[in-house]
Amino acid sequence: MAQKTPGLVSRYGADTAFMSFVAFLMAFLYIPIWVLIAFSFNDSRSLTWPLSGFTLDWYRKLWSNSDLIAAIGNSFYVATLATVVTLAVGVPAAMVLHKFDFPGKSVFRRLILLPITLPGIVTGISMLNMFKLMGFPLSLETVILGHATALLGVVVTQVYARLQRLQPSLEEAAFDLGASPWRSFIDITLPNIRSAIIGAGLLSFVLSFDEIPVTFFLTGRDNTLPMYIYSTMRRGVTPEINAVGTIIVLLSLILIVVAVIATRERKK
Protein backbone atom coordinates (compact mmCIF):
# COMPACT_ATOMS: atom_id res chain seq x y z
CA MET A 1 0.00 0.00 0.00
CA ALA A 2 2.92 2.34 0.70
CA GLN A 3 3.59 2.55 -2.96
CA LYS A 4 4.63 6.05 -3.98
CA THR A 5 3.15 7.38 -7.15
CA PRO A 6 5.70 8.29 -9.82
CA GLY A 7 4.44 11.87 -9.68
CA LEU A 8 5.30 12.18 -6.01
CA VAL A 9 8.78 10.74 -6.51
CA SER A 10 9.59 13.05 -9.35
CA ARG A 11 8.23 16.02 -7.43
CA TYR A 12 10.44 15.09 -4.47
CA GLY A 13 13.38 14.83 -6.83
CA ALA A 14 12.62 18.18 -8.41
CA ASP A 15 12.31 19.82 -5.00
CA THR A 16 15.68 18.44 -3.93
CA ALA A 17 17.34 19.53 -7.14
CA PHE A 18 15.86 22.98 -6.79
CA MET A 19 16.96 23.33 -3.16
CA SER A 20 20.50 22.18 -4.03
CA PHE A 21 20.64 24.70 -6.81
CA VAL A 22 19.56 27.50 -4.45
CA ALA A 23 22.11 26.37 -1.85
CA PHE A 24 24.85 26.29 -4.47
CA LEU A 25 23.90 29.74 -5.69
CA MET A 26 23.94 31.21 -2.19
CA ALA A 27 27.32 29.60 -1.49
CA PHE A 28 28.69 30.96 -4.74
CA LEU A 29 27.53 34.45 -3.81
CA TYR A 30 28.41 34.55 -0.13
CA ILE A 31 31.39 32.29 0.59
CA PRO A 32 33.90 34.85 -0.76
CA ILE A 33 32.43 37.45 1.58
CA TRP A 34 32.69 35.13 4.58
CA VAL A 35 36.29 34.38 3.65
CA LEU A 36 37.01 38.09 3.52
CA ILE A 37 35.45 38.66 6.94
CA ALA A 38 37.22 35.67 8.46
CA PHE A 39 40.65 36.78 7.24
CA SER A 40 40.12 40.32 8.48
CA PHE A 41 40.21 38.87 12.02
CA ASN A 42 43.07 36.44 11.36
CA ASP A 43 46.35 37.22 13.12
CA SER A 44 48.60 36.09 10.29
CA ARG A 45 49.74 38.33 7.46
CA SER A 46 49.56 35.56 4.90
CA LEU A 47 46.18 34.69 3.53
CA THR A 48 46.44 30.94 3.94
CA TRP A 49 44.18 28.33 5.47
CA PRO A 50 43.83 27.40 8.32
CA LEU A 51 43.21 30.57 10.32
CA SER A 52 45.89 31.00 12.97
CA GLY A 53 44.28 33.18 15.63
CA PHE A 54 41.95 36.07 16.40
CA THR A 55 43.10 39.69 16.29
CA LEU A 56 41.72 43.20 15.88
CA ASP A 57 45.15 44.48 14.80
CA TRP A 58 44.11 45.10 11.18
CA TYR A 59 41.28 47.34 12.29
CA ARG A 60 43.65 49.21 14.60
CA LYS A 61 46.15 49.62 11.76
CA LEU A 62 43.40 50.81 9.50
CA TRP A 63 42.66 53.68 11.87
CA SER A 64 46.25 54.83 11.81
CA ASN A 65 46.53 54.64 8.00
CA SER A 66 45.83 58.26 7.09
CA ASP A 67 45.85 57.60 3.30
CA LEU A 68 43.18 54.96 3.68
CA ILE A 69 41.03 57.12 5.94
CA ALA A 70 41.34 60.00 3.49
CA ALA A 71 40.33 57.71 0.63
CA ILE A 72 37.26 56.55 2.54
CA GLY A 73 36.37 60.18 3.26
CA ASN A 74 36.80 61.06 -0.43
CA SER A 75 34.60 58.17 -1.49
CA PHE A 76 31.79 59.30 0.81
CA TYR A 77 32.18 62.87 -0.45
CA VAL A 78 32.07 61.80 -4.11
CA ALA A 79 29.25 59.28 -3.74
CA THR A 80 27.07 61.67 -1.75
CA LEU A 81 27.45 64.63 -4.07
CA ALA A 82 27.23 62.49 -7.23
CA THR A 83 23.94 61.09 -5.90
CA VAL A 84 22.61 64.56 -5.12
CA VAL A 85 23.57 65.90 -8.56
CA THR A 86 22.21 62.91 -10.46
CA LEU A 87 18.92 63.08 -8.53
CA ALA A 88 18.67 66.84 -9.06
CA VAL A 89 19.01 66.35 -12.81
CA GLY A 90 17.46 62.90 -13.20
CA VAL A 91 14.13 63.39 -11.41
CA PRO A 92 13.15 66.52 -13.40
CA ALA A 93 14.35 64.80 -16.59
CA ALA A 94 12.06 61.83 -15.85
CA MET A 95 9.18 64.23 -15.16
CA VAL A 96 9.73 65.98 -18.47
CA LEU A 97 9.88 62.65 -20.33
CA HIS A 98 6.68 61.56 -18.62
CA LYS A 99 4.69 64.74 -19.03
CA PHE A 100 5.59 66.29 -22.32
CA ASP A 101 5.50 65.10 -25.87
CA PHE A 102 8.05 66.82 -28.00
CA PRO A 103 9.76 66.06 -31.28
CA GLY A 104 12.75 63.80 -30.72
CA LYS A 105 11.43 62.55 -27.38
CA SER A 106 12.33 58.91 -28.02
CA VAL A 107 15.81 59.93 -29.15
CA PHE A 108 16.22 62.00 -26.00
CA ARG A 109 15.07 59.06 -23.88
CA ARG A 110 17.64 56.77 -25.45
CA LEU A 111 20.39 59.34 -25.27
CA ILE A 112 19.84 59.82 -21.57
CA LEU A 113 20.23 56.06 -21.11
CA LEU A 114 23.42 55.90 -23.15
CA PRO A 115 25.86 56.61 -20.29
CA ILE A 116 24.84 53.42 -18.42
CA THR A 117 25.22 51.28 -21.50
CA LEU A 118 28.56 52.81 -22.45
CA PRO A 119 31.59 51.21 -20.83
CA GLY A 120 32.96 53.37 -18.01
CA ILE A 121 36.21 53.73 -19.91
CA VAL A 122 34.49 55.50 -22.79
CA THR A 123 32.63 57.85 -20.45
CA GLY A 124 35.88 58.43 -18.55
CA ILE A 125 38.02 59.21 -21.58
CA SER A 126 35.44 61.42 -23.24
CA MET A 127 34.86 63.43 -20.09
CA LEU A 128 38.59 63.70 -19.55
CA ASN A 129 38.93 65.16 -23.04
CA MET A 130 36.12 67.57 -22.39
CA PHE A 131 37.53 68.81 -19.08
CA LYS A 132 40.96 69.20 -20.67
CA LEU A 133 39.44 71.16 -23.53
CA MET A 134 37.59 73.44 -21.16
CA GLY A 135 40.70 73.85 -19.03
CA PHE A 136 39.12 72.27 -15.95
CA PRO A 137 41.72 71.02 -13.46
CA LEU A 138 41.02 67.40 -12.50
CA SER A 139 39.79 66.97 -8.96
CA LEU A 140 37.20 65.10 -6.91
CA GLU A 141 34.63 67.52 -8.33
CA THR A 142 35.29 66.37 -11.88
CA VAL A 143 34.84 62.81 -10.60
CA ILE A 144 31.49 63.83 -9.14
CA LEU A 145 30.37 65.23 -12.51
CA GLY A 146 31.57 62.07 -14.21
CA HIS A 147 29.70 59.79 -11.82
CA ALA A 148 26.56 61.92 -11.99
CA THR A 149 26.61 61.62 -15.78
CA ALA A 150 27.22 57.90 -15.77
CA LEU A 151 24.47 57.29 -13.20
CA LEU A 152 21.86 59.60 -14.69
CA GLY A 153 20.35 56.73 -16.63
CA VAL A 154 19.77 54.74 -13.44
CA VAL A 155 17.73 57.54 -11.86
CA VAL A 156 15.81 58.44 -15.00
CA THR A 157 14.81 54.84 -15.79
CA GLN A 158 13.67 54.10 -12.25
CA VAL A 159 11.72 57.29 -11.72
CA TYR A 160 10.29 57.29 -15.25
CA ALA A 161 9.09 53.70 -14.85
CA ARG A 162 7.32 54.62 -11.61
CA LEU A 163 5.73 57.70 -13.14
CA GLN A 164 4.43 55.59 -16.01
CA ARG A 165 2.74 53.29 -13.51
CA LEU A 166 1.04 56.18 -11.76
CA GLN A 167 -2.59 56.76 -12.78
CA PRO A 168 -2.63 59.97 -14.84
CA SER A 169 -6.00 60.77 -13.31
CA LEU A 170 -4.40 61.28 -9.87
CA GLU A 171 -2.77 64.51 -10.96
CA GLU A 172 -5.91 65.62 -12.76
CA ALA A 173 -7.90 64.91 -9.62
CA ALA A 174 -5.52 67.12 -7.63
CA PHE A 175 -6.00 69.95 -10.15
CA ASP A 176 -9.71 69.37 -9.99
CA LEU A 177 -9.62 69.72 -6.21
CA GLY A 178 -7.93 73.11 -6.44
CA ALA A 179 -4.25 72.22 -6.36
CA SER A 180 -1.86 74.17 -8.57
CA PRO A 181 0.62 72.12 -10.63
CA TRP A 182 3.33 72.72 -8.02
CA ARG A 183 1.07 71.74 -5.08
CA SER A 184 -0.13 68.67 -6.91
CA PHE A 185 3.48 67.62 -7.53
CA ILE A 186 4.35 68.02 -3.86
CA ASP A 187 1.14 66.50 -2.46
CA ILE A 188 0.35 63.78 -4.97
CA THR A 189 3.13 62.91 -7.40
CA LEU A 190 6.10 63.09 -5.04
CA PRO A 191 4.71 60.80 -2.31
CA ASN A 192 3.88 58.23 -4.97
CA ILE A 193 7.33 58.22 -6.57
CA ARG A 194 9.21 58.70 -3.28
CA SER A 195 10.31 55.09 -2.97
CA ALA A 196 11.59 55.05 -6.56
CA ILE A 197 13.63 58.18 -5.89
CA ILE A 198 15.08 56.75 -2.66
CA GLY A 199 15.84 53.45 -4.36
CA ALA A 200 17.52 55.11 -7.32
CA GLY A 201 19.47 57.38 -4.96
CA LEU A 202 20.76 54.47 -2.90
CA LEU A 203 21.69 52.52 -6.00
CA SER A 204 23.53 55.57 -7.39
CA PHE A 205 25.35 55.99 -4.09
CA VAL A 206 26.53 52.39 -4.04
CA LEU A 207 27.52 52.39 -7.71
CA SER A 208 29.43 55.64 -7.31
CA PHE A 209 31.10 54.40 -4.13
CA ASP A 210 32.84 51.50 -5.87
CA GLU A 211 33.25 53.03 -9.33
CA ILE A 212 36.77 52.71 -10.81
CA PRO A 213 36.99 53.36 -14.59
CA VAL A 214 35.44 56.84 -14.67
CA THR A 215 37.23 57.82 -11.45
CA PHE A 216 40.52 56.58 -12.87
CA PHE A 217 40.42 59.12 -15.71
CA LEU A 218 38.88 62.04 -13.92
CA THR A 219 40.50 62.19 -10.50
CA GLY A 220 43.32 64.56 -9.71
CA ARG A 221 45.66 63.92 -6.82
CA ASP A 222 42.96 62.57 -4.49
CA ASN A 223 42.06 58.93 -4.35
CA THR A 224 38.76 57.28 -3.70
CA LEU A 225 38.58 54.05 -1.73
CA PRO A 226 38.35 51.61 -4.66
CA MET A 227 41.24 53.43 -6.34
CA TYR A 228 43.29 53.20 -3.14
CA ILE A 229 42.56 49.50 -2.74
CA TYR A 230 43.42 48.94 -6.37
CA SER A 231 46.74 50.77 -6.01
CA THR A 232 47.77 48.82 -2.87
CA MET A 233 47.02 45.54 -4.68
CA ARG A 234 50.46 45.76 -6.25
CA ARG A 235 51.75 44.66 -2.87
CA GLY A 236 49.14 41.89 -2.67
CA VAL A 237 45.97 41.69 -0.62
CA THR A 238 46.73 42.75 2.91
CA PRO A 239 44.53 41.88 5.90
CA GLU A 240 44.00 45.60 6.24
CA ILE A 241 42.10 45.59 2.95
CA ASN A 242 40.05 42.70 4.28
CA ALA A 243 39.20 44.83 7.28
CA VAL A 244 38.09 47.69 5.02
CA GLY A 245 36.05 45.20 3.02
CA THR A 246 34.37 43.95 6.18
CA ILE A 247 33.48 47.47 7.21
CA ILE A 248 32.01 48.14 3.76
CA VAL A 249 29.95 44.93 3.97
CA LEU A 250 28.62 46.14 7.32
CA LEU A 251 27.81 49.59 5.95
CA SER A 252 26.10 48.04 2.93
CA LEU A 253 23.94 45.92 5.23
CA ILE A 254 22.93 49.04 7.14
CA LEU A 255 22.16 50.78 3.84
CA ILE A 256 20.00 47.87 2.69
CA VAL A 257 18.03 47.96 5.94
CA VAL A 258 17.57 51.72 5.57
CA ALA A 259 16.45 51.26 1.97
CA VAL A 260 13.94 48.58 2.90
CA ILE A 261 12.49 50.73 5.66
CA ALA A 262 12.38 53.87 3.53
CA THR A 263 10.83 52.29 0.47
CA ARG A 264 8.44 49.95 2.22
CA GLU A 265 5.01 50.38 0.70
CA ARG A 266 2.34 51.04 3.27
CA LYS A 267 0.54 47.92 4.34
CA LYS A 268 -2.48 47.27 2.20
Next chain:
Amino acid sequence: MASIIQLENISKHYSPTIIGVDDVSLTVEDGEFVTLLGPSGCGKSTLLRMIGGFEEPTAGAIRLADKDVTFDPPYKREVNMVFQDYALFPHMTIGENVAYGLKTFKLDKDTVRTRVKDALMLVGLYDKLNQRPQQLSGGQRQRIALARAIVRRPKVLLLDEPLSALDAKLREQMQIELKHLHEKVGITFIMVTHDQTEALVMSDRVVVMDNGRIAQEGRPQDLYDHPASPYVANFIGTTSFLPGKVSALSGEVATIAAGGTQITAHPNAKLGEGATVTVGVRPEKVKLLAEGEAADNVFEGTISEVIYYGLGLRISVTLADGSKIDADTLLPDKLSHSTLPQSGAPVRLGVAAHNVFVFEGTVTP
Protein backbone atom coordinates in the same frame (compact mmCIF):
# COMPACT_ATOMS: atom_id res chain seq x y z
CA MET B 1 -34.17 78.32 -13.49
CA ALA B 2 -31.03 80.07 -14.54
CA SER B 3 -28.54 78.49 -16.86
CA ILE B 4 -25.33 77.42 -15.16
CA ILE B 5 -23.30 76.16 -18.11
CA GLN B 6 -23.34 77.53 -21.61
CA LEU B 7 -21.34 75.87 -24.33
CA GLU B 8 -21.12 78.12 -27.36
CA ASN B 9 -20.05 76.48 -30.61
CA ILE B 10 -17.42 74.35 -28.92
CA SER B 11 -15.05 72.48 -31.22
CA LYS B 12 -12.00 70.37 -30.56
CA HIS B 13 -9.99 69.58 -33.66
CA TYR B 14 -6.87 67.52 -33.00
CA SER B 15 -5.89 67.97 -36.62
CA PRO B 16 -7.83 69.06 -39.71
CA THR B 17 -9.00 65.47 -40.14
CA ILE B 18 -9.22 64.25 -36.54
CA ILE B 19 -12.16 65.95 -34.93
CA GLY B 20 -13.10 65.26 -31.32
CA VAL B 21 -15.96 67.69 -30.85
CA ASP B 22 -17.57 69.58 -33.70
CA ASP B 23 -19.46 72.83 -33.12
CA VAL B 24 -21.49 71.84 -30.07
CA SER B 25 -23.78 74.32 -28.35
CA LEU B 26 -25.56 73.32 -25.19
CA THR B 27 -27.13 75.08 -22.23
CA VAL B 28 -27.45 73.35 -18.88
CA GLU B 29 -29.90 74.70 -16.31
CA ASP B 30 -29.00 75.09 -12.66
CA GLY B 31 -29.79 71.90 -10.76
CA GLU B 32 -30.34 69.80 -13.86
CA PHE B 33 -29.09 66.25 -14.36
CA VAL B 34 -27.83 66.10 -17.93
CA THR B 35 -26.33 63.01 -19.53
CA LEU B 36 -24.07 62.97 -22.55
CA LEU B 37 -24.78 59.66 -24.24
CA GLY B 38 -23.00 58.03 -27.12
CA PRO B 39 -20.67 55.25 -28.20
CA SER B 40 -16.97 55.48 -27.46
CA GLY B 41 -15.21 58.00 -29.64
CA CYS B 42 -18.28 60.22 -30.10
CA GLY B 43 -16.68 63.13 -28.25
CA LYS B 44 -18.74 63.01 -25.07
CA SER B 45 -15.76 62.53 -22.73
CA THR B 46 -13.76 65.23 -24.52
CA LEU B 47 -16.68 67.61 -24.07
CA LEU B 48 -16.86 66.80 -20.35
CA ARG B 49 -13.10 67.23 -19.96
CA MET B 50 -13.32 70.64 -21.62
CA ILE B 51 -15.98 71.69 -19.11
CA GLY B 52 -13.67 70.43 -16.36
CA GLY B 53 -10.71 72.33 -17.78
CA PHE B 54 -8.56 69.33 -18.63
CA GLU B 55 -8.65 70.10 -22.32
CA GLU B 56 -9.00 73.33 -24.23
CA PRO B 57 -11.42 73.73 -27.12
CA THR B 58 -9.97 74.84 -30.44
CA ALA B 59 -12.99 77.07 -30.99
CA GLY B 60 -15.96 78.34 -29.02
CA ALA B 61 -16.53 79.44 -25.44
CA ILE B 62 -17.56 77.85 -22.16
CA ARG B 63 -19.47 79.93 -19.62
CA LEU B 64 -19.90 78.85 -16.04
CA ALA B 65 -22.49 80.96 -14.21
CA ASP B 66 -22.10 83.68 -16.85
CA LYS B 67 -18.33 83.79 -16.46
CA ASP B 68 -16.09 82.82 -19.36
CA VAL B 69 -13.94 79.93 -18.14
CA THR B 70 -12.90 78.54 -21.53
CA PHE B 71 -9.18 78.68 -20.83
CA ASP B 72 -9.18 78.57 -17.02
CA PRO B 73 -7.18 75.69 -15.55
CA PRO B 74 -9.19 73.10 -13.58
CA TYR B 75 -8.04 74.45 -10.22
CA LYS B 76 -9.68 77.79 -10.96
CA ARG B 77 -13.10 76.42 -11.89
CA GLU B 78 -15.99 75.81 -9.56
CA VAL B 79 -16.69 72.42 -11.06
CA ASN B 80 -15.58 69.05 -9.80
CA MET B 81 -15.13 65.75 -11.53
CA VAL B 82 -15.72 62.16 -10.51
CA PHE B 83 -13.18 60.21 -12.52
CA GLN B 84 -13.86 56.93 -14.23
CA ASP B 85 -11.15 55.21 -12.19
CA TYR B 86 -12.08 57.34 -9.14
CA ALA B 87 -8.48 58.65 -8.86
CA LEU B 88 -8.44 58.38 -5.07
CA PHE B 89 -5.02 59.23 -3.66
CA PRO B 90 -3.53 55.90 -2.54
CA HIS B 91 -1.16 57.45 0.00
CA MET B 92 -3.91 59.22 1.91
CA THR B 93 -6.70 58.00 4.16
CA ILE B 94 -10.32 58.41 3.11
CA GLY B 95 -10.61 61.42 5.42
CA GLU B 96 -7.49 63.04 3.93
CA ASN B 97 -8.75 62.34 0.44
CA VAL B 98 -12.05 64.08 1.08
CA ALA B 99 -10.40 66.95 2.97
CA TYR B 100 -7.82 67.56 0.22
CA GLY B 101 -10.19 69.63 -1.87
CA LEU B 102 -10.88 71.96 1.09
CA LYS B 103 -7.21 72.85 1.47
CA THR B 104 -7.36 75.75 -0.97
CA PHE B 105 -10.35 77.27 0.83
CA LYS B 106 -8.23 77.97 3.93
CA LEU B 107 -10.95 76.91 6.32
CA ASP B 108 -10.34 76.35 10.02
CA LYS B 109 -9.86 72.80 11.23
CA ASP B 110 -13.30 72.36 12.76
CA THR B 111 -15.08 73.49 9.60
CA VAL B 112 -13.01 71.09 7.54
CA ARG B 113 -13.81 68.27 9.93
CA THR B 114 -17.53 69.02 9.85
CA ARG B 115 -17.67 69.28 6.08
CA VAL B 116 -15.71 66.06 5.59
CA LYS B 117 -18.03 64.35 8.06
CA ASP B 118 -21.14 65.69 6.32
CA ALA B 119 -19.89 64.56 2.92
CA LEU B 120 -19.01 61.08 4.16
CA MET B 121 -22.32 60.78 6.02
CA LEU B 122 -24.08 61.70 2.80
CA VAL B 123 -22.58 58.68 1.05
CA GLY B 124 -22.89 56.54 4.18
CA LEU B 125 -19.19 55.83 4.65
CA TYR B 126 -18.19 57.97 7.64
CA ASP B 127 -16.93 54.83 9.40
CA LYS B 128 -14.20 54.45 6.74
CA LEU B 129 -12.64 57.81 7.67
CA ASN B 130 -9.26 56.38 8.65
CA GLN B 131 -9.02 53.59 6.11
CA ARG B 132 -7.15 53.71 2.84
CA PRO B 133 -8.70 53.53 -0.63
CA GLN B 134 -7.13 50.10 -1.25
CA GLN B 135 -9.12 48.68 1.67
CA LEU B 136 -12.49 49.59 0.13
CA SER B 137 -14.61 47.82 -2.46
CA GLY B 138 -15.28 49.32 -5.89
CA GLY B 139 -18.70 50.63 -4.92
CA GLN B 140 -17.32 52.22 -1.76
CA ARG B 141 -14.49 53.90 -3.67
CA GLN B 142 -17.05 55.25 -6.08
CA ARG B 143 -18.92 56.85 -3.19
CA ILE B 144 -15.74 58.30 -1.71
CA ALA B 145 -14.95 59.85 -5.08
CA LEU B 146 -18.42 61.41 -5.01
CA ALA B 147 -17.95 62.67 -1.46
CA ARG B 148 -14.57 64.16 -2.35
CA ALA B 149 -16.09 66.09 -5.25
CA ILE B 150 -19.24 67.20 -3.43
CA VAL B 151 -17.43 68.41 -0.31
CA ARG B 152 -16.20 71.43 -2.29
CA ARG B 153 -19.80 72.38 -3.10
CA PRO B 154 -19.07 72.93 -6.78
CA LYS B 155 -21.50 74.68 -9.10
CA VAL B 156 -21.43 71.66 -11.37
CA LEU B 157 -20.46 68.05 -10.75
CA LEU B 158 -19.00 66.20 -13.71
CA LEU B 159 -19.21 62.41 -13.79
CA ASP B 160 -17.10 60.52 -16.32
CA GLU B 161 -18.62 57.06 -16.80
CA PRO B 162 -18.98 56.85 -13.03
CA LEU B 163 -20.55 53.40 -12.90
CA SER B 164 -18.66 51.62 -15.66
CA ALA B 165 -16.24 49.86 -13.30
CA LEU B 166 -19.00 48.31 -11.18
CA ASP B 167 -20.73 44.99 -11.71
CA ALA B 168 -24.25 44.91 -13.09
CA LYS B 169 -26.20 44.55 -9.81
CA LEU B 170 -24.23 47.26 -8.04
CA ARG B 171 -24.55 49.53 -11.05
CA GLU B 172 -28.34 49.34 -10.92
CA GLN B 173 -28.29 50.18 -7.24
CA MET B 174 -25.85 53.08 -7.70
CA GLN B 175 -27.98 54.52 -10.52
CA ILE B 176 -30.82 55.06 -8.06
CA GLU B 177 -28.44 56.24 -5.34
CA LEU B 178 -26.84 58.81 -7.62
CA LYS B 179 -30.26 60.05 -8.66
CA HIS B 180 -31.28 60.47 -5.02
CA LEU B 181 -27.97 62.15 -4.22
CA HIS B 182 -28.60 64.62 -7.02
CA GLU B 183 -32.01 65.46 -5.58
CA LYS B 184 -30.53 65.83 -2.09
CA VAL B 185 -27.57 68.13 -2.85
CA GLY B 186 -29.25 70.10 -5.63
CA ILE B 187 -25.99 70.53 -7.57
CA THR B 188 -26.05 70.40 -11.37
CA PHE B 189 -24.83 67.00 -12.59
CA ILE B 190 -23.37 66.38 -16.01
CA MET B 191 -22.67 62.72 -16.65
CA VAL B 192 -21.04 60.90 -19.51
CA THR B 193 -22.08 57.35 -20.31
CA HIS B 194 -22.39 54.89 -23.15
CA ASP B 195 -25.12 52.99 -21.33
CA GLN B 196 -28.57 54.04 -22.53
CA THR B 197 -30.34 52.54 -19.50
CA GLU B 198 -28.19 54.63 -17.18
CA ALA B 199 -29.03 57.74 -19.17
CA LEU B 200 -32.75 57.03 -19.21
CA VAL B 201 -32.98 56.10 -15.52
CA MET B 202 -30.99 58.97 -14.06
CA SER B 203 -31.20 62.08 -16.16
CA ASP B 204 -33.58 64.98 -16.56
CA ARG B 205 -32.23 65.50 -20.04
CA VAL B 206 -30.22 63.30 -22.38
CA VAL B 207 -27.87 64.61 -25.05
CA VAL B 208 -27.14 61.94 -27.65
CA MET B 209 -23.84 62.49 -29.41
CA ASP B 210 -22.63 61.14 -32.71
CA ASN B 211 -19.22 61.83 -34.24
CA GLY B 212 -18.53 64.96 -32.19
CA ARG B 213 -21.95 66.46 -32.78
CA ILE B 214 -25.21 66.50 -30.88
CA ALA B 215 -27.55 64.06 -32.62
CA GLN B 216 -30.52 64.91 -30.42
CA GLU B 217 -31.27 66.23 -26.95
CA GLY B 218 -34.39 66.03 -24.84
CA ARG B 219 -36.14 64.38 -21.95
CA PRO B 220 -35.61 60.60 -21.84
CA GLN B 221 -39.20 59.78 -22.82
CA ASP B 222 -39.14 62.27 -25.71
CA LEU B 223 -35.99 60.73 -27.12
CA TYR B 224 -37.44 57.29 -26.72
CA ASP B 225 -40.79 58.08 -28.32
CA HIS B 226 -39.65 60.61 -30.93
CA PRO B 227 -36.12 59.83 -32.07
CA ALA B 228 -34.96 62.35 -34.65
CA SER B 229 -32.81 59.90 -36.56
CA PRO B 230 -32.30 56.18 -37.03
CA TYR B 231 -29.04 56.62 -35.08
CA VAL B 232 -30.93 57.81 -32.00
CA ALA B 233 -33.70 55.26 -32.49
CA ASN B 234 -31.13 52.51 -32.57
CA PHE B 235 -28.95 53.81 -29.74
CA ILE B 236 -31.80 54.34 -27.30
CA GLY B 237 -33.85 51.18 -27.13
CA THR B 238 -34.08 48.71 -30.00
CA THR B 239 -35.63 49.41 -33.36
CA SER B 240 -36.29 47.30 -36.45
CA PHE B 241 -35.77 49.17 -39.69
CA LEU B 242 -37.63 48.51 -42.93
CA PRO B 243 -36.92 50.21 -46.27
CA GLY B 244 -39.98 51.94 -47.71
CA LYS B 245 -41.37 54.36 -50.26
CA VAL B 246 -44.07 57.00 -49.77
CA SER B 247 -46.98 56.00 -51.99
CA ALA B 248 -49.57 58.57 -50.92
CA LEU B 249 -49.83 61.66 -48.72
CA SER B 250 -52.92 63.26 -47.25
CA GLY B 251 -52.30 65.93 -44.65
CA GLU B 252 -50.46 64.46 -41.67
CA VAL B 253 -50.96 60.92 -42.78
CA ALA B 254 -48.63 59.14 -45.14
CA THR B 255 -49.17 55.83 -46.80
CA ILE B 256 -45.89 53.98 -47.19
CA ALA B 257 -45.07 50.81 -49.03
CA ALA B 258 -42.90 48.78 -46.69
CA GLY B 259 -42.52 45.20 -45.55
CA GLY B 260 -44.55 43.92 -48.47
CA THR B 261 -47.67 45.91 -47.57
CA GLN B 262 -49.07 49.42 -47.38
CA ILE B 263 -48.82 51.05 -43.96
CA THR B 264 -50.00 54.35 -42.55
CA ALA B 265 -47.87 56.60 -40.40
CA HIS B 266 -47.57 60.20 -39.16
CA PRO B 267 -44.16 61.38 -40.30
CA ASN B 268 -42.62 64.43 -38.59
CA ALA B 269 -40.71 65.65 -41.59
CA LYS B 270 -42.23 66.96 -44.79
CA LEU B 271 -41.99 64.23 -47.36
CA GLY B 272 -42.75 64.17 -51.02
CA GLU B 273 -44.73 61.45 -52.76
CA GLY B 274 -42.40 58.73 -54.01
CA ALA B 275 -39.70 59.61 -51.46
CA THR B 276 -37.45 56.87 -50.22
CA VAL B 277 -37.82 56.43 -46.48
CA THR B 278 -36.83 54.11 -43.65
CA VAL B 279 -39.54 52.89 -41.34
CA GLY B 280 -38.63 52.12 -37.73
CA VAL B 281 -40.66 50.03 -35.30
CA ARG B 282 -39.79 49.19 -31.68
CA PRO B 283 -40.23 45.47 -30.88
CA GLU B 284 -42.27 46.19 -27.76
CA LYS B 285 -44.80 48.20 -29.80
CA VAL B 286 -45.40 45.29 -32.17
CA LYS B 287 -48.34 43.07 -31.30
CA LEU B 288 -48.85 39.46 -32.28
CA LEU B 289 -52.36 39.44 -33.73
CA ALA B 290 -54.82 36.68 -33.08
CA GLU B 291 -56.90 35.41 -35.96
CA GLY B 292 -59.34 38.04 -37.14
CA GLU B 293 -57.81 40.75 -34.94
CA ALA B 294 -57.27 44.10 -36.64
CA ALA B 295 -54.68 46.90 -36.28
CA ASP B 296 -53.68 50.16 -38.01
CA ASN B 297 -50.93 48.37 -39.83
CA VAL B 298 -50.70 44.65 -40.34
CA PHE B 299 -47.55 42.85 -41.43
CA GLU B 300 -47.62 39.24 -42.54
CA GLY B 301 -44.61 36.98 -42.41
CA THR B 302 -43.00 33.83 -41.05
CA ILE B 303 -41.28 33.43 -37.72
CA SER B 304 -37.57 32.93 -38.28
CA GLU B 305 -36.38 32.83 -34.68
CA VAL B 306 -37.78 32.84 -31.15
CA ILE B 307 -35.52 34.07 -28.35
CA TYR B 308 -36.46 33.47 -24.74
CA TYR B 309 -35.26 36.07 -22.25
CA GLY B 310 -37.14 35.33 -19.06
CA LEU B 311 -39.49 38.27 -19.00
CA GLY B 312 -40.83 37.40 -22.43
CA LEU B 313 -40.00 36.37 -25.94
CA ARG B 314 -38.43 38.22 -28.83
CA ILE B 315 -39.78 36.92 -32.10
CA SER B 316 -37.91 37.59 -35.32
CA VAL B 317 -40.20 37.66 -38.32
CA THR B 318 -39.27 37.64 -41.99
CA LEU B 319 -41.79 39.64 -43.99
CA ALA B 320 -43.07 39.01 -47.50
CA ASP B 321 -40.44 41.30 -49.10
CA GLY B 322 -37.58 39.66 -47.20
CA SER B 323 -37.09 42.43 -44.61
CA LYS B 324 -37.05 41.50 -40.93
CA ILE B 325 -38.97 42.84 -37.97
CA ASP B 326 -38.73 41.96 -34.28
CA ALA B 327 -41.69 41.65 -31.94
CA ASP B 328 -41.55 41.38 -28.15
CA THR B 329 -44.26 39.56 -26.33
CA LEU B 330 -44.76 38.75 -22.67
CA LEU B 331 -45.10 35.11 -21.82
CA PRO B 332 -48.61 33.87 -21.13
CA ASP B 333 -49.39 32.91 -17.53
CA LYS B 334 -49.55 29.25 -18.22
CA LEU B 335 -46.65 28.22 -20.34
CA SER B 336 -47.73 25.57 -22.79
CA HIS B 337 -45.67 24.75 -25.78
CA SER B 338 -48.64 24.43 -28.06
CA THR B 339 -49.56 28.10 -27.60
CA LEU B 340 -45.99 29.37 -27.94
CA PRO B 341 -45.03 30.78 -31.30
CA GLN B 342 -42.98 28.32 -33.25
CA SER B 343 -40.21 29.01 -35.68
CA GLY B 344 -41.43 28.62 -39.27
CA ALA B 345 -45.05 29.37 -38.44
CA PRO B 346 -46.91 32.13 -40.30
CA VAL B 347 -47.75 35.15 -38.18
CA ARG B 348 -49.61 38.49 -38.35
CA LEU B 349 -48.15 41.52 -36.61
CA GLY B 350 -49.99 44.71 -35.75
CA VAL B 351 -48.46 48.17 -35.23
CA ALA B 352 -50.39 51.37 -34.41
CA ALA B 353 -49.83 54.24 -36.86
CA HIS B 354 -48.43 56.55 -34.14
CA ASN B 355 -45.81 53.94 -33.22
CA VAL B 356 -44.21 53.97 -36.66
CA PHE B 357 -41.09 56.15 -37.01
CA VAL B 358 -40.44 57.49 -40.48
CA PHE B 359 -36.96 58.67 -41.41
CA GLU B 360 -35.88 60.15 -44.68
CA GLY B 361 -33.53 58.22 -46.89
CA THR B 362 -32.19 54.71 -46.70
CA VAL B 363 -30.32 53.58 -43.64
CA THR B 364 -28.15 50.65 -42.86
CA PRO B 365 -27.81 50.86 -39.09
